[in-house]
Amino acid sequence: MPVNTRELRRRIRATKSVKQITKAMEMIAASKMRKAQLAALASRPYAHLAWEMLVALGASIARSGSENAAVHPLLREGAAEGPRLVLVLTPNRGLCGSLSAQVLSEARMGRGSEVHYVSVGKKGQRALARLKLPVVAHFNGFETQPAVAEVRPIAKMLMDAFIAEEVVAVDVVYADFISTLQYRVRRQALLPLRIADGLQQATTPEFLFEPSPAAALQELMPRLTELLVYQAILEGLASEHSARMVAMQGASRAADDLIDDFTLTYNAARQAAITGELADIVGGRLAVAL
Incomplete structure (x- = not known):
């Protein structure tokens, strides 16, 4: 079957246009990625020190003979069974591989008979609505x-509930950043804040x-919850x-x-067409000579 060279040229032009778009999106994502990575990595030591301070406070309260749960309700251990709230963090847009699907898959894993969801991001909102799961916010x-002020309403709603x-x-499900090429979907217990394990391992000096x-x-x-x-x-x-x-x-690599x-097929088709034309010319010349 003869190859349509005009169709091949059209496909080559269309693929080159797609490559320009994906290359531009790659550069934009790379710029945003660098800023987001720096922000995430820079805040980790602060979060770690804040947790250490909480453990130190818990140790001081324990030495005084008081119960942490009596001091603050966010430390109260709830019943083993009962309604749970899951905060689902997803992107607003797609084109980021299977990240959203993995986060939603982890969020749907049953932990208790009654689970309600709070979604952050349009991908999660649409998926939870499509699955007809109970979304409270x-x-x-x-x-x-x-x-931080933009995050405060989210944390406040979780704490109030x-x-x-x-x-x-209350749990939070999100994609935990590891490296540019790797992330890990993680489910973290958010509330109640459990400092018992930290108290057992605490090596901080006694503070006043x-x-x-x-x-x-x-x-x-x-x-700390925020x-x-x-x-x-x-x-x-x-x-x-x-x-x-x-x-x-x-x-972009797939477009290349x-x-x-397409170029290889196009060149082969052109070569075959030229060879056919030369054969026709030579054949006609021989026919005239005879």
Whole structure:
């Protein structure tokens, strides 16, 4: 069957146009990726130190003979069974591989008979609505590093639901950034804040808290919860932009391969057409000579 060279030229032009788009998207994603990675990595030491401070406060309260749960309701251990709240962090847009699908798959894994969802990001909102899962609230996702004030309403809603004993626990599911080429979907227990393990491993010296450890804990607990949500969002952003950059890089390479294949087929078809024309000319010349 003869090859349509005109159709091949059209496909080559179309693929080159697609490659220009994917290359531009790759460069944009690379720029956003770098900023998101720096933000996520820079905030990790702060989150770690904040947790150490919480452990130190818990140790001081334990030495005084008080119960942490009595000091702040966010430390209250709920019932083993009961309604749970899951915060699902997904991108607003696609073209980032299977990141959103992996986050949603982890979020749907059953932990208790009754699970409600809070979605951040349009991909999660649409998927949860399509699956007809109970979504109690939705927040717009973030394209760039948010301010802490933008995250505060999300954390406040989670804390209010837990303090009011509407749920026994709150989890957050997000893509934890590891490297440009790797992320890990993680489910982290957010509330109640468990510092018992930290108390067992605490090696920090004894601090003097003014006016008292309990008063300091009252101020720190909401801020630490906000910080945990904020850190999860930063990790998700770094993972999203890294995954999108890698996906667009792969799309550009695939476009290059297609262009090479089409060009090879086009050149072979042209060569065959030229060879056929030469054969016709030679044949006609021989016929005239005879």
